[in-house]
Amino acid sequence: MATFTRPDTLKDQITHYCPGCGHGIAHRIVAEVIDELGIREKTIGTAPVGCAVLMYDYFNVDMIECAHGRAPAVATGIKRVQPDKIVFTYQGDGDLAAIGTAETIHAANRGENITVIFINNAIYGMTGGQMAPTTICGQPTTTTPDGRGAHGEGGPIRVCELLSNLDGTCYLERTAVSTPKDVLATRRAIKKAFENQIAGKGFSMVEVLSMCPTDWKLSTQKSLEFVNNDLKKVFPLGVYKDR
Amino acid sequence: MAEAAVRAGCTFFAGYPITPQNEVPEYLSWRLPQAGGVFVQAESEVAAINMIFGSSAAGARSMTSSSSPGVSLKQEGISYIAGAELPCVIANVQRGGPGLGNIRASQGDYFQAVKGGGHGDYKLIVLGPAYVQELYDLTMRAFDWADYYRNPVMILSDGILGQIAEPLELTPYTPIVKLPPKDYILTGCAGRTPRVVKTLFLNPADGLVHHNDHLQEKYRRIEHELSLCEEYETADADIIIAAYGMSGRIAKGAVRKARRKGLKVGLIRPITLWPFPKEPFVRAARTASKMLVVEMSCGQFIEDVKLASECAVPVEFFGKGGGWYPMDTDILEIVESMQPCRSAPCATRKD
Numbered sequence: 001m002a003t004f005t006r007p008d009t010l011k012d013q014i015t016h017y018c019p020g021c022g023h024g025i026a027h028r029i030v031a032e033v034i035d036e037l038g039i040r041e042k043t044i045g046t047a048p049v050g051c052a053v054l055m056y057d058y059f060n061v062d063m064i065e066c067a068h069g070r071a072p073a074v075a076t077g078i079k080r081v082q083p084d085k086i087v088f089t090y091q092g093d094g095d096l097a098a099i100g101t102a103e104t105i106h107a108a109n110r111g112e113n114i115t116v117i118f119i120n121n122a123i124y125g126m127t128g129g130q131m132a133p134t135t136i137c138g139q140p141t142t143t144t145p146d147g148r149g150a151h152g153e154g155g156p157i158r159v160c161e162l163l164s165n166l167d168g169t170c171y172l173e174r175t176a177v178s179t180p181k182d183v184l185a186t187r188r189a190i191k192k193a194f195e196n197q198i199a200g201k202g203f204s205m206v207e208v209l210s211m212c213p214t215d216w217k218l219s220t221q222k223s224l225e226f227v228n229n230d231l232k233k234v235f236p237l238g239v240y241k242d243r
Numbered sequence: 244m245a246e247a248a249v250r251a252g253c254t255f256f257a258g259y260p261i262t263p264q265n266e267v268p269e270y271l272s273w274r275l276p277q278a279g280g281v282f283v284q285a286e287s288e289v290a291a292i293n294m295i296f297g298s299s300a301a302g303a304r305s306m307t308s309s310s311s312p313g314v315s316l317k318q319e320g321i322s323y324i325a326g327a328e329l330p331c332v333i334a335n336v337q338r339g340g341p342g343l344g345n346i347r348a349s350q351g352d353y354f355q356a357v358k359g360g361g362h363g364d365y366k367l368i369v370l371g372p373a374y375v376q377e378l379y380d381l382t383m384r385a386f387d388w389a390d391y392y393r394n395p396v397m398i399l400s401d402g403i404l405g406q407i408a409e410p411l412e413l414t415p416y417t418p419i420v421k422l423p424p425k426d427y428i429l430t431g432c433a434g435r436t437p438r439v440v441k442t443l444f445l446n447p448a449d450g451l452v453h454h455n456d457h458l459q460e461k462y463r464r465i466e467h468e469l470s471l472c473e474e475y476e477t478a479d480a481d482i483i484i485a486a487y488g489m490s491g492r493i494a495k496g497a498v499r500k501a502r503r504k505g506l507k508v509g510l511i512r513p514i515t516l517w518p519f520p521k522e523p524f525v526r527a528a529r530t531a532s533k534m535l536v537v538e539m540s541c542g543q544f545i546e547d548v549k550l551a552s553e554c555a556v557p558v559e560f561f562g563k564g565g566g567w568y569p570m571d572t573d574i575l576e577i578v579e580s581m582q583p584c585r586s587a588p589c590a591t592r593k594d
Contacts, residue, residue, distance in 0.1 A: 041433035044301070047441075056439045062429040064300050065441035067323050070293035073285070077297025077305070078429065080281045081255055085301075085431050103293070106286035 007031040009040050011060050020220030022210025023052055025177040026119055026186070030090065031059065033191045037198065043086040044078055046071040050092035051125040069100020072107035075114045086197055088115040094124045097133040097157050104159070108203045111168030115193045116205040118159060121212040122231060129215030133157045136234045141215075160207050160240040170202035172240040176209035178227035182237075201243075209235055244334060244398065245270040247382035248306050250416040253332070254280035255298035255305040257291040259313060262346045263402040264336035267308040288313040292320030292333075299329040300440045302428035304386050308334035310402070311352050312343060314360075321395060322361030326442035328427075328458075330389035332382070333367075334398040336405035339566030347566025348402030350488060353543040356399045357517040364455055366462045368396040368469065369516040373492040375409045381514070383416050391420045392465055393427075399516060401539065403489045403568065471514035472523050476502060480509030482578055483527045485548045486537040487513045490562075490569060494537045497574035508578050516547075524551035531556060533581055537569055538562040 006012065009031035017023045034040050043061045047053055049068035056063035066074045071089035079087040096104050096118050107114065123141060124130040131141040134156045137149040144153055160172045173189045176182040186208055193204035209231050211223040218226060245267045248256070256275055258268040268284065275282045281298075285291035291307050298305040309317060314335045324331055337352050339345040356369045368388055372378040378400060385396040429438055444451040473491070476498055477483060486494040491512035501508040511527060513520045527534065533556055536545040541564040549558050561569060561577050 042431035044429045044431060046297075053443060054445075056441065060432075060437055062432050062437050063439050063441075064297065064429060065439070065443055066296070067293065067319055070289065070296070070320070073290040073293035074297035074300075076283065076290075077255065077257065077294035077299070078301040079297075080283065080294075081298045081301035081303040082430065102286050103290050106290065 007035045009034040009060050011058055013058050015058055016054060018214040020211055020213040020223055022121060022177045023119065025183060026117065026208055026210060027055065027058060029187045029190050030117060033194055037194055039086045046075050046089045048091040048095040050095050052090055052092065055090060069095050070103055072100065072103040076107055076112050079112060079114050086194065088117060090117045093120045093122065093132045093134040097159050108163045109166045109168040111202040113197055113200055113202050115197050117190065118205055118207040119210045120207050120235065121210040123212050123215045125212050125215050136230060156234055158235060163205065164240040168203055169241050171196050171204040171242050174207040174235055174237050174240065176227055176232065176237060178209065178211060178224045244378050244382045245274065246413065247379040249274055249278045251383040251386040253304045253306050253386065255303040256307065257283040257285045257294035258307050258309065259285050259288045259291050261310045261313045263338060263405045264308050264310045267334065288316035289319060292317040295331050296320055296324050296329065299324065299331045300429050302425050306332040308336065310336045310338045311340050314352060318361035322363055322365060323442050324395050325365035325367065326363060327440050328393040330393055331395050332385045332389055332398065333395055334400060337399065337401045345566045346402060348489060348539065348568055349564065349566050350401060350490060350539040351564050353540055356397050365458060366517055368394055368465065369399050370396065371399050371487040371514060371516045372404065373488050373512065375407060375411050378404060379411055384419060387419050390422050392461065399488065401489050466518040469515055469518050470520040472520035473512040473514060474523055475510040477509035477511060477527060479507055481507040481532050482581055483531040483534045484508065484510045484537060485534055487516060487544060490537045490539050493569055493571050494574055496571035497578065500571060500575050501578050506578060519547045519551060521551040524548060528552040528555035534558045535577060535581065536560050537574055539568050540564050
């Protein structure tokens with residue numbers, strides 16, 4: 001009989017994530033994939049600044065905590081020195097698509113052989129719900145109380161679409177963790193993103209649409225609906241690059 | 244400097260183009276791969292220093308170089324590297340500031356280098372070479388000290404030294420200290436518990452106060468162990484010139500000229516700028532009647548000279564910012580005009 005057990009790659013720790021947050025699901029998927037590929041002892045992870053800053057307390061692998069947005073540069077330094085190791089970044093939307101935009105685009109453009117897990121929940125979670133680069137038009141945040149777009153904030157940045165223009169990218173897919181089917185698709189995508197690195201194929205990123213009930217000020221159920229009914233319209237799921 | 248880095252075993256360099264230091268990345272772009280290392284032209288100064296953060300955490304002897312405005316951009320990463328106690332070598336080939344300034348030689352980044360620059364309480368080991376040979380030798384030592392103390396080392400050069408051509412003996416590298424094993428680097432956790440390189444300390448039990456105490460203890464040890472300084476004609480000197488790097492080299496010319504005129508003038512040229520070599524200044528304050536600080540900035544280095552000498556003798560100042568450099572004849576003229584005890588000391592020394 002199959003039993004539901006903790007992946008070796010996750011420590012026996014209670015996380016600090018809020019109820020209904022998507023990080024727990026995403027962490028588990030990454031950990032399961034690392035277990036499945038048998039790469040735990042050769043993996044080096046980079047933690048972001050944001051809600052996942054403490055992920056090194058949860059992951060049972062070597063990790064480095066990076067400055068806000070700099071993980072792709074730090075990962076470049078690690079991977080270039082130890083090309084036989086599996087190096088991944090795990091970043092939120094503010095980290096990857098605002099303060100770290102340059103690091104993201106240029107690591108992708110160089111075709112760095114790393115795996116990027118991009119958690120897009122359309123808000124700054126750790127700092128209390130400010131507008132993110134991926135906040136959708138009309139979405140209220142603590143710094144866009146009238147909804148994004150009312151006062152010249154521009155619109156959401158679609159990172160997969162943006163990076164798909166770069167020759168250096170190998171694999172880009174956008175998934176979600178808001179339905180069981182989406183969770184399974186995310187697992188397949190993340191596994192592929194790691195397999196690409198093992199095969200030396202270059203820059204792979206999985207953008208995961210995720211929930212933030214606390215800062216969206218929605219119930220956990222309404223948060224799932226917000227991803228399924230609103231975010232997926234602005235950020236269509238699918239494969240944006242696969243070569 | 245670039246060749247010294249390669250010979251000292253540097254295997255990772257990341258940098259961004261900025262004048263007057265482009266010769267370093269240009270040389271390393273072909274030389275480092277030839278020696279089995281990795282060269283990356285980064286998209287920004289910020290990315291370059293963060294690549295160093297990663298490569299150093301992965302165990303490579305790592306280096307970046309830049310010039311003043313670029314070094315300002317690197318300060319975030321430098322703070323993280325110092326906080327995480329990772330070794331690396333950072334070269335600043337200083338140019339005129341503030342802002343975009345100009346591309347002439349300057350010493351205007353002294354405070355930034357020796358007092359901090361980035362956020363938080365941390366220290367860099369800072370070296371101030373005055374000759375190409377010294378730059379070469381110190382670059383090799385910089386990698387040793389960085390590894391030995393697990394601390395970033397800054398080579399504080401300037402646009403003149405960066406562009407000058409002079410004879411150099413390419414000596415082989417031999418480590419000057421027995422280096423401790425790198426038991427903190429990230430290699431994948433095969434056969435051991437996972438390691439974490441971090442600067443965040445939220446837990447009161449292993450809190451940031453404790454981490455800062457640990458860092459300060461290390462800095463005190465470095466201050467105790469590391470001090471380099473050139474003293475030239477100081478034994479009987481009535482007037483001591485204090486200057487470092489290129490202004491120190493020019494001041495040495497002025498001392499030679501003054502001695503030929505029979506003037507009792509000497510030079511203290513700190514080579515480690517942090518730790519600052521205090522002892523020669525304490526001695527000088529007992530034997531000389533006056534000091535003259537010469538710097539290619541508007542009064543930064545002079546503060547450490549006054550602190551080290553405890554203002555026991557009057558300290559006069561000759562310096563300008565913005566890419567200016569002194570002539571030895573100008574320094575000589577000032578020395579000749581300095582009458583002993585013309586002005587009162589800023590404090591009375593209590594022995």
